Amino acid sequence: MxxxxYNVRTHQVEEDAMSxxxxxxxxxxxxxxxxxxxEKVKERNKSWDPNDTDGDGWADHD
Incomplete structure (x- = not known):
């Protein structure tokens, strides 16, 4: 099957993990x-990270 x-560097979808x-x-x-x-990662981050002050799914840590 x-x-x-999803490749976070190239922002492309790959079949069978080539990278x-x-x-x-x-x-x-x-x-x-x-x-x-x-989008799924951002949604999950928002649901558990209290430091995500702007709601974009990524915490703003210093």
Whole structure:
């Protein structure tokens, strides 16, 4: 079965993890889900990080 990964460096979806694993988020069962990887990460971050003061899904740590 094909798996899809989102590459955080290139911002591209890859089939079957072609890049270094440190640059990938996944696996996802479909290309469409992999394309939404960063949005899912931001949503998860917002739900648990009290330091996310601007609501963008990324905490503003000093």
């Amino acid at each position: 094909t798996q899809y990964w 270094d694993w440190t640059q990938l988020i996944g696996p996802y069962p479909t290309r469409e889900e992999a394309e939404q990887a960063l």
